[in-house]
Amino acid sequence: MNVLVVLAMILFGLMVLVGGKKGVKSFISLFINFGVILVMVFFMMDPNTNPIxxxxxxxxxxxxxxxxxxxxxxxxxxxxxxxxxxxxxxxxxxxxxxxxxxxxxxxxxxxxxxxxxxxxxxxxxxxxxxxxxxxxxxxxxxxxxxxxxxxxxxxxxxxxxxxxxxxxxxxxxxxxxxxxxxxxxxxxxxxxxxxxxxxxxxxxxxxxxxxxxxxxxxxxxxxxxxxxxxxxxxxxxxxxxxxxxxxxxxxxxx
Structure with a gap:
């Protein structure tokens, strides 16, 4: 199994154990924020857009x-x-x-x-x-x-x-x-x-x-x-x- 998947599973398990429902939300928020960054970088490649x-x-x-x-x-x-x-x-x-x-x-x-x-x-x-x-x-x-x-x-x-x-x-x-x-x-x-x-x-x-x-x-x-x-x-x-x-x-x- 991929090391990243194993680490992600361990992190998810610990966040659920410690944070319960809020821990699940926190874990999901990591991927949402990563998606936001990817979208930002995608549009930033256009010279006509303002990066700031x-x-x-x-x-x-x-x-x-x-x-x-x-x-x-x-x-x-x-x-x-x-x-x-x-x-x-x-x-x-x-x-x-x-x-x-x-x-x-x-x-x-x-x-x-x-x-x-x-x-x-x-x-x-x-x-x-x-x-x-x-x-x-x-x-x-x-x-x-x-x-x-x-x-x-x-x-x-x-x-x-x-x-x-x-x-x-x-x-x-x-x-x-x-x-x-x-x-x-x-x-x-x-x-x-x-x-x-x-x-x-x-x-x-x-x-x-x-x-x-x-x-x-x-x-x-x-x-x-x-x-x-x-x-x-x-x-x-x-x-x-x-x-x-x-x-x-x-x-x-x-």
């Missing part, structure tokens, strides 16, 4: 699947959705500026040998492609933080109906601070694990520290990690404020 618009549409679809399909439509998922979209809008302008300024678009010297037989004149703006890559890499992390803050804040309000907006915001920030360190470290180690071969290549080529930190491949990944970490830091106060405002408003119904 396609990416933002794909991100909204992914957020909807992760929040509304897996966790259903309720107050906490709605607030997490709003928080994620607001953060994405703020991050988009920042990411576009950083990506253009750092000139990380295109391919690095280490990749040119493999791409030498192919033409790079394909009519696609590589700056926009780089922006799309960073946004896609960021959306998962900030959605995770948004729901991780929204859910306990709602529970706090249910068990303490008289909590003020200020107290709820303070509680949300405390929850966010606990998440901040672990999530940023998760992103860092995901990079180390995914690009361990690249680090070994740098070692094999006897790159100096200066050459490593100026390598386009290395810088592109570090920029992605830093942008995702900035997104995590930004979404904590945004989610805390939005939830605190909603939970103390007249329209809120437990």
């Amino acid at each position: 618009i396609l990416t933002l549409m794909a991100c909204i679809s992914i957020v909807c699947v992760n929040l509304f399909y897996v966790n259903e439509v309720n107050g906490k998922t709605k607030m997490a959705f709003v928080s994620t979209i607001v953060t994405l809008i703020v991050l988009f302008l920042f990411i576009y500026f950083i990506t253009s300024s750092a000139m990380i678009q295109g391919f690095g010297e280490e990749e040119i040998v493999e791409l030498a037989p192919f033409s790079l004149l394909i009519g696609i703006d590589f700056v926009k492609i780089s922006v799309s890559i960073v946004i896609i890499s960021t959306v998962g992390a900030i959605t995770d933080v948004a729901i991780a803050i929204s859910s306990p804040m709602r529970e706090l309000k249910v068990h303490n109906p008289n909590m003020s907006r200020k107290d709820l915001f303070t509680s949300g920030m405390r929850i966010g601070r606990d998440i901040l360190g672990t999530d940023t470290n998760t992103l860092f180690f995901a990079f180390i694990g995914g690009y361990l071969a690249l680090i070994l290549l740098f070692k094999d080529l006897s790159y100096s520290i200066g050459e490593i930190v100026n390598s386009k491949i290395f810088v592109a990944e570090i920029v992605t990690i830093l942008c995702a970490s900035i997104g995590i830091a930004i979404i904590i106060p945004i989610t805390s404020w939005i939830n605190a405002t909603y939970l103390t408003s007249k329209s809120y119904k437990p």
Whole structure:
């Protein structure tokens, strides 16, 4: 039996065992999100389309699947959705500026040998492609933080109906601070694990520290990690404020 099928079966079994019905939905959402990415890439191959618009549409679809399909439509998922979209809008302008300024678009010297037989004149703006890559890499992390803050804040309000907006915001920030360190470290180690071969290549080529930190491949990944970490830091106060405002408003119904 194919190794991928075996691993998928093990994952499915564990998700059902731990998460029950929600675990099944989470497993299915993996394939739905994969399908969204494939559709985005398919349309992105057309030079007449804007990769950034396609990416933002794909991100909204992914957020909807992760929040509304897996966790259903309720107050906490709605607030997490709003928080994620607001953060994405703020991050988009920042990411576009950083990506253009750092000139990380295109391919690095280490990749040119493999791409030498192919033409790079394909009519696609590589700056926009780089922006799309960073946004896609960021959306998962900030959605995770948004729901991780929204859910306990709602529970706090249910068990303490008289909590003020200020107290709820303070509680949300405390929850966010606990998440901040672990999530940023998760992103860092995901990079180390995914690009361990690249680090070994740098070692094999006897790159100096200066050459490593100026390598386009290395810088592109570090920029992605830093942008995702900035997104995590930004979404904590945004989610805390939005939830605190909603939970103390007249329209809120437990």
